[in-house]
Amino acid sequence: MSDHTVKSYDEELAHLTSILARMGGMAEAQFAAGIQALSKRDDDLAQRVIDGDSRIDELDQEIQTFAVRLLALRQPMASDLRQIVSALNISGEIERIGDYAANLGKRCLILNHLPVTAPVAGVVRLAELVRSLVKDILDAYLEQDVEKAIRVWSRDEEVDEMYNGVFRELIDQMTEDSGTITASTHLLFIAKNVERIGDHATNIAETLHFQILGTQPKGARPKGNTVGAPE
Amino acid sequence: MTEMAQTTAATRTAETVASRLSRRYAAERRFRALGLGSILLSVGFLALLLGSIIDKGWTGFLQTQIAIEIAFDPQVIDPDGSRDPVTLDTADYAALVRNGLVARLAPEADRATRRDLSALVSTMAANQLRHMVTNDPSLIGTRATLWLLASDKLDMVVKGQVPRQLGADGNSLNDRQLGWLGELEQAGQTRKTFNATFFISGDSRAPEQAGIWGAVVGSFFSLAITLLVSFPLGVATAVYLEEFAPSNRWTNLIEVNINNLAAVPSVVFGLLGLAVFLNVFHMPRSAPLVGGLVLALICLPTIIIAGRAALKAVPPSIRQAAAGLGASPLQIVAHHVLPLAMPGMLTGTILGMARALGETAPLLMIGMVAFIVDIPKSPLDPSAVLPVQIYLWAGSTERAFVEKTSAAIIVLLLFLVSMNMVAIVLRKKFERRW
């Protein structure tokens, strides 16, 4: 699409997108670092993840303020309106992702100091899958690629299935060895949070679909069987 | 770097502007001085014109009278004592005046002296006595001191319009007459009073008896005819051309012609009037009817052009508003456009009328230049009009007509100024803001 007649409007929209991209990249890195801290039992890394969350919150605030300013001063219409409203929305989603990553870091610190440990491989696999979703959806946002967004959106089912697997695995672990209950429960919460991050990625996909096409994606949201996972 | 460049550029701009500033202001001052100068020049000429006219003309509104004791001698008026109205009317009142003058100034007068004495008073004096006697026959046999209208020659000398020296330019009084005048003046038997005659009588060969009333009435009749003919025709034409006529080659042609007619010399219209109204329709010569018709032809283009301008000045939004409510074209014009344009049309008409009032040349063409003493009773009677009267008097040889001419010009100018004032007042009063 061609540029706005008012050049500074284009610059402001680009600025909004760039903050959002920075924020997304930061959240993705936080999440990746959290996963690494979990698998490597790295206290320092976990602590850095916890500390890094405030930066994401700041960016979220910046986006909120900037978007409200654009709404008030530019009175955007149509695609511009959708872009700004979507930015507000996606910023909120990314902020949540950042929160979950920080939570992952906190639980890592606790897990690292527990005397007894439980196997983390399943949770890490789940986390890696979700991380790829987050990466894809952020790429889709930067490229404004609806197809990619829809692919992310439909892969949420995959996440749910894997989550159910991890869930059962951890329950079995606790039943077999009551000494690992504390560690397993923490892992269970981590798995739940990671699954939530996947949900947020799906939300971003939906928002992106609306931003680009002006409609919500068609059909029911792909939702795997999460019987074992109490909400 | 860029900032530096910008700063130097800005400084250069400021310097360049400042260096030219004084020249610009000087040019402005010159322009203003030029405008002011031209205004002063034209005001000066106007003052000169008005000053000379008023200086020459103001005495025209005064007349000289001399007081003489008159004996209403029954032997002269009514030797039979019959008091027959015809006898009273035809009696030799001039003899009474002459006798009074003789008794006062030269009791031993011979025939030539008597003639010189008679020349001191206007022939109006005898008429004045006749009037008194026919109204009141009981005056016969009595004596009375009366203020009698002086002759124009005496008038001129008393007003100082001609020098008192014997034989001076314009002074036709002889030695004896000047002596008598001095005698009367010393006895307080001369006075200058308001010249009512000038406003209530028609033209006359005798300057002291000449008045403008005939010409005023003639002008009034002419203008009435002009107004009656040109205003409805002009308004109707303007409305049709502006509001209804399609814009095509014919209407353009008509428009161009109307504009050209406004510039045609008025004497041409006079020739047209002569050819059409007099020679074809055999209308009465010298009549205000024909004069009015000719003036109407002269006014029409002005009224049409002013009318169209007034119609154009009515904002289209008013027409659209009315049309949008479902008003028909005639309703739009009659209810909205015409009432709003009327002040402008009236202004144009009054200005046209003022022009018509001052027109002379076309009226000469249709014979309104005749010497007419009677006050016209109807537009069909022969008559003069003010500017023609001025023209006639300006051509007269008598010295006394000079001040009459100027006095008549003052009256004409007063009429024109008041008509223009009415136009201005109308415009101010009905001026609208949209």
Next chain:
Amino acid sequence: MNMNAVLPQGSSKISAKALDVHYSEKQALFGVDLDIRAGEVTALIGPSGCGKSTFLRCINRMNDLVDGARVSGSLTLDGTDIYDRIIDVVQLRARVGMVFQKPNPFPKSIYDNVAYGPRIHGLAQDQAELDEIVMTSLEKAGLLNEVKDRLQESGTSLSGGQQQRLCIARAIAVEPEVILMDEPCSALDPIATAKVEELIDELRENFTIVIVTHSMQQAARVSQRTAFFHLGKLIEVGDTEQIFTNPQQPLTQGYITGRFG
């Protein structure tokens, strides 16, 4: 009297099919197909010279006043062709009222302004009925409280916003079925604009309204349907919400987001 009563809301009141308009040699509208629904506000938007005002002025045949204007195609009001011989233009304009860009009250009293339409169409039997019509119209136009003590004052003495509402009162005094508004707020300040917009929203109940506006915000605020014109063509028409959040045509998108050429 009011035809809208029998027409269900949302049915087509005015319908244009392949409407072309020429001004002398220049073509101003190209094959416009547009349905205006009864009881709704339809906004016509587009850049200057796009033909939206031309379309508006076709509906009450104001284009008749322009020399060399030629209309072809079909434009119907309640199924009757507006340009049919049997339609009298005076009668048409009594059914289709108009409010103009610049407030243009007659330089007459407020009362006479409103009473003018009913008078020329003979809508009132006597003075009492005329008074009634004038009062109701001023009331509907939300102007009565402001002017009821000075009905004999000149309409031009009112403020701009009041003048425009007076013009609306004048238009609705004739009880038209359709009211055309040609940028009615372009000369008004925001407060006066808001009052007129509120009025338009109220009038929607009884009249079908077509409004031309340069302010997209205004179109978004007052209309239910929006039509976008560009270079004499109708580019897109749809529900206002859809046009302003998700226009389907790139031209529409470009215009309303301010990216135009």
